[in-house]
Amino acid sequence: MFKPRIELEKDDFYWNEQGYKVFTEKYHLKRGYCCKSGCKHCPFGYDKKTDSFK
Numbered sequence: 001m002f003k004p005r006i007e008l009e010k011d012d013f014y015w016n017e018q019g020y021k022v023f024t025e026k027y028h029l030k031r032g033y034c035c036k037s038g039c040k041h042c043p044f045g046y047d048k049k050t051d052s053f054k
Contacts, residue, residue, distance in 0.1 A: 006031055012030070013027060022040055025041040028044070034046050
């Protein structure tokens with residue numbers, strides 16, 4: 001089962017100093033769920049170190 005593809009907009013991500021794509025809080029909210037990857041701008045409050053939500 002595949003999830004629908006989300007088209008990226010200008011404010012959905014930025015490139016960090018190391019050249020990685022970093023998704024913004026706006027993108028995560030648009031996606032609608034937490035992937036539990038410990039994303040920098042996670043609006044769902046997931047903490048990868050404790051594997052729990054705040």
